[in-house]
Amino acid sequence: xxxxxxxxxxxxxxxxxxxxxxxxxxxxxxxxxxxxxxxxxxxxxxxxxxxxxxxxxxxxxxxxxxxxxxxxxxxxxxxxxxxxxxxxxxxxxxxxxxxxxxxxxxxxxxxxxxxxxxxxxxxxxxxxxxxxxxxxxxxxxxxxxxxxxxxxxxxxxxxxxxxxxxxxxxxxxxxxxxxxxxxxxxxxxxxxxxxxxxxxxxxxxxxxxxxxxxxxxxxxxxxxxxxxxxxxxxxxxxxxxxxxxxxxxxxxxxxxxxxxxxxxxxxxxxxxxxxxxxxxxxxxxxxxxxxxxxxxxxxxxxxxxxxxxxxxxxxxxxxxxxxxxxxxxxxxxxxxxxxxxxxxxxxxxxxxxxxxxxxxxxxxxxxxxxxxxxxxxxxxxxxxxxxxxxxxxxxxxxxxxxxxxxxxxxxxxxxxxxxxxxxxxxxxxxxxxxxxxxxxxxxxxxxxxxxxxxxxxxxxxxxxxxxxxxxx
Amino acid sequence: xxxxxxxxxxxxxxxxxxxxxxxxxxxxxxxxxxxxxxxxxxxxxxxxxxxxxxxxxxxxxxxxxxxxxxxxxxxxxxxxxxxxxxxxxxxxxxxxxxxxxxxxxxxxxxxxxxxxxxxxxxxxxxxxxxxxxxxxxxxxxxxxxxxxxxxxxxxxxxxxxxxxxxxxxxxxxxxxxxxxxxxxxxxxxxxxxxxxxxxxxxxxxxxxxxxxxxxxxxxxxxxxxxxxxxxxxxxxxxxxxxxxxxxxxxxxxxxxxxxxxxxxxxxxxxxxxxxxxxxxxxxxxxxxxxxxxxxxxxxxxxxxxxxxxxxxxxxxxxxxxxxxxxxxxxxxxxxxxxxxxxxxxxxxxxxxxxxx
Numbered sequence: 001x002x003x004x005x006x007x008x009x010x011x012x013x014x015x016x017x018x019x020x021x022x023x024x025x026x027x028x029x030x031x032x033x034x035x036x037x038x039x040x041x042x043x044x045x046x047x048x049x050x051x052x053x054x055x056x057x058x059x060x061x062x063x064x065x066x067x068x069x070x071x072x073x074x075x076x077x078x079x080x081x082x083x084x085x086x087x088x089x090x091x092x093x094x095x096x097x098x099x100x101x102x103x104x105x106x107x108x109x110x111x112x113x114x115x116x117x118x119x120x121x122x123x124x125x126x127x128x129x130x131x132x133x134x135x136x137x138x139x140x141x142x143x144x145x146x147x148x149x150x151x152x153x154x155x156x157x158x159x160x161x162x163x164x165x166x167x168x169x170x171x172x173x174x175x176x177x178x179x180x181x182x183x184x185x186x187x188x189x190x191x192x193x194x195x196x197x198x199x200x201x202x203x204x205x206x207x208x209x210x211x212x213x214x215x216x217x218x219x220x221x222x223x224x225x226x227x228x229x230x231x232x233x234x235x236x237x238x239x240x241x242x243x244x245x246x247x248x249x250x251x252x253x254x255x256x257x258x259x260x261x262x263x264x265x266x267x268x269x270x271x272x273x274x275x276x277x278x279x280x281x282x283x284x285x286x287x288x289x290x291x292x293x294x295x296x297x298x299x300x301x302x303x304x305x306x307x308x309x310x311x312x313x314x315x316x317x318x319x320x321x322x323x324x325x326x327x328x329x330x331x332x333x334x335x336x337x338x339x340x341x342x343x344x345x346x347x348x349x350x351x352x353x354x355x356x357x358x359x360x361x362x363x364x365x366x367x368x369x370x371x372x373x374x375x376x377x378x379x380x381x382x383x384x385x386x387x388x389x390x391x392x393x394x395x396x397x398x399x400x401x402x403x404x405x406x407x408x409x410x411x412x413x414x415x416x417x418x419x420x421x422x423x424x425x426x427x428x429x430x431x432x433x434x435x436x437x438x439x440x441x442x443x444x445x446x447x448x449x450x451x452x453x454x455x456x457x458x459x460x461x462x463x464x465x466x467x468x469x470x471x472x
Numbered sequence: 473x474x475x476x477x478x479x480x481x482x483x484x485x486x487x488x489x490x491x492x493x494x495x496x497x498x499x500x501x502x503x504x505x506x507x508x509x510x511x512x513x514x515x516x517x518x519x520x521x522x523x524x525x526x527x528x529x530x531x532x533x534x535x536x537x538x539x540x541x542x543x544x545x546x547x548x549x550x551x552x553x554x555x556x557x558x559x560x561x562x563x564x565x566x567x568x569x570x571x572x573x574x575x576x577x578x579x580x581x582x583x584x585x586x587x588x589x590x591x592x593x594x595x596x597x598x599x600x601x602x603x604x605x606x607x608x609x610x611x612x613x614x615x616x617x618x619x620x621x622x623x624x625x626x627x628x629x630x631x632x633x634x635x636x637x638x639x640x641x642x643x644x645x646x647x648x649x650x651x652x653x654x655x656x657x658x659x660x661x662x663x664x665x666x667x668x669x670x671x672x673x674x675x676x677x678x679x680x681x682x683x684x685x686x687x688x689x690x691x692x693x694x695x696x697x698x699x700x701x702x703x704x705x706x707x708x709x710x711x712x713x714x715x716x717x718x719x720x721x722x723x724x725x726x727x728x729x730x731x732x733x734x735x736x737x738x739x740x741x742x743x744x745x746x747x748x749x750x751x752x753x754x755x756x757x758x759x760x761x762x763x764x765x766x767x768x769x770x771x772x773x774x775x776x777x778x779x780x781x782x783x784x785x786x787x788x789x790x791x792x793x794x795x796x797x798x799x800x801x802x803x804x805x806x807x808x809x810x811x812x813x814x815x816x817x818x819x820x821x822x823x824x825x826x827x828x
Contacts, residue, residue, distance in 0.1 A: 394485055405492050
């Protein structure tokens with residue numbers, strides 16, 4: 001009798017803990033989604049009324065060095081580079097860093113750009129490893145290619161090589177499989193130009209390029225892929241960028257200027273010493289380090305996230321690749337949180353410490369344990385007869401429906417400001433939102449679990465997943 | 473598990489289910505509505521385009537009777553669409569002018585001024601603010617000036633953009649006051665002032681250059697250097713004796729871009745300045761102004777104590793290596809080791825440049 005009571009109490013306590021965790025998280029998402037909805041609308045109005053023509057003509061508009069690190073990107077580099085060359089921006093240079101590709105990346109670059117080695121000396125402020133040669137394009141004078149002779153410093157080392165050569169005051173880092181929109185740079189730089197003294201970093205929304213019809217770096221048909229694994233990633237990106245990051249940005253608590261497209265003020269990167277080569281992945285860590293630096297230097301600087309679609313990147317198109325990508329994301333998340341643990345709930349770091357970091361710790365890092373424990377608890381409770389079928393189903397419905405509501409809110413925020421998707425695709429996203437918990441969510445949870453285990457094992461490789469070749 | 477918990481969760485489930493269903497339906501309907509709204513917006517613009525095109529081709533003067541069929545009921549948003557070509561329908565300059573004349577009825581102007589002053593709807597207010605910039609009514613600057621001091625950042629920003637559209641002396645003086653009072657980013661304000669006609673700016677630029685605040689004088693010089701006009705040499709020269717190093721550096725830069733060779737003497741004196749940054753800036757400016765003819769002058773700094781000045785001298789020598797050659801020979805035959813090293817590096821740099 002006593003034992004039964006203890007079991008009952010224990011079960012009830014465990015239930016309350018998991019349930020509170022879930023309710024807090026859901027409310028947190030809900031509030032962020034609402035802030036994201038308002039903030040996205042505001043940013044869209046700002047963009048609609050902006051006078052881009054005068055920015056394009058002004059001699060004060062800041063120049064940008066675009067760095068594209070490339071490792072085995074033969075299927076993507078040409079379109080990526082052509083899309084960059086199509087940019088509608090007054091002054092920029094492009095630095096492609098071939099990070100010891102073993103495929104035809106460098107050959108494609110050579111054929112396309114007509115490369116010629118140049119003898120150039122430049123300061124090596126950032127850790128970039130060995131550089132074989134620097135090549136200048138004869139076809140496009142604004143393009144330089146750095147060919148690295150020793151890999152091992154991951155993407156960070158390649159970006160650092162580009163940073164060493166970059167000459168303009170802003171740095172835009174782009175993934176080699178990204179197709180950038182022609183107005184991407186001017187749209188983001190317009191915000192920076194409003195207050196260049198204070199905005200030191202900026203990112204913006206980008207989605208999946210899988211399925212888009214692309215010719216010579218231009219999107220000729222926005223035919224987004226209906227393949228569920230890709231559509232779910234689009235949904236996830238919308239949730240992450242529009243629902244979370246835009247909202248965090250309002251409070252200067254944005255944790256990640258994504259590597260796919262991110263702009264930084266060069267002097268900040270200089271002070272930070274560039275990208276760190278010691279982490280699995282570089283973008284989250286750099287953003288955390290930038291927050292740390294800004295607070296320690298007592299600067300009133302901001303890192304912003306905008307809701308405009310600036311580009312489209314190649315996403316994993318099968319479960320194996322998706323797990324590989326998310327496993328890496330999980331490792332870097334754990335590494336970064338562990339490295340910057342002193343920021344959590346530290347009043348010096350303001351909203352970043354109280355709004356963003358607890359979420360990262362409780363959801364992104366520890367969430368995987370809570371998820372596994374809660375599943376174990378529910379199954380055990382059900383098997384032992386403590387949790388009846390009615391209770392089980394009601395909890396399951398709660399989990400499904402709360403996620404559906406949040407997803408749909410983010411989709412609505414996105415659609416209010418961008419009419420990129422066809423009605424059929426929108427209906428597809430709505431339908432997928434309802435069944436996410438039944439399979440896609442599990443893939444992500446398993447990836448996180450593997451990532452966490454590998455983190456404890458000390459794995460640090462970048463781990464590039466296999467991508468499907470793009471059809472043009 | 474306690475029935476109470478289960479019942480509560482079921483109640484929450486029902487609420488969430490209703491919310492999710494409503495949102496699903498809302499998203500689908502919203503997409504349909506938005507697509508049809510965009511179609512209507514496009515059709516309306518095409519209609520305006522057709523009428524304005526016919527009006528321009530007919531050569532008729534704009535009058536109420538001529539404009540009535542298409543300009544009646546046009547919203548400020550549509551007006552801005554036409555003036556800025558921000559939509560898919562393109563309007564040329566004369567079509568924009570004709571449409572502006574049709575839109576600028578006394579009733580519309582009164583409405584716009586009222587909206588720009590008092591509207592609680594921020595984005596409607598901003599549309600009115602932008603429209604006032606394009607229409608340049610007698611009250612535009614006054615209203616925009618007031619809005620430029622608003623507590624709302626967006627209203628402030630778009631009022632500033634709108635003032636930049638007007639490009640009058642009055643608008644320039646308001647923008648300059650905003651710089652002086654640090655109301656908005658100096659960088660943005662200066663980039664807007666850059667688009668003003670030089671004859672307007674010349675009347676107001678002194679206001680910036682003579683300000684007590686170093687920052688303001690600096691913005692003034694940055695603006696001057698972009699104008700690249702010899703008429704401002706005297707104004708920039710005055711600041712060569714400014715107490716602030718930064719201002720003196722900017723003044724050198726400004727003189728370099730002035731295209732006025734009379735400024736060379738001033739820059740030569742700056743090469744003797746106590747501050748290294750001023751000397752380095754004077755070297756660069758002299759090179760900009762005189763080209764290869766600057767070599768005899770800048771070579772005097774080959775034994776400077778500052779590495780930055782030496783780097784500036786070396787860069788100029790690399791660019792004009794032929795003119796520098798006779799001096800390099802002399803220096804290489806001398807005893808100054810540092811100067812010899814700079815010369816050798818300049819020769820190497822020039823060779824690399826040739827390879828490139």
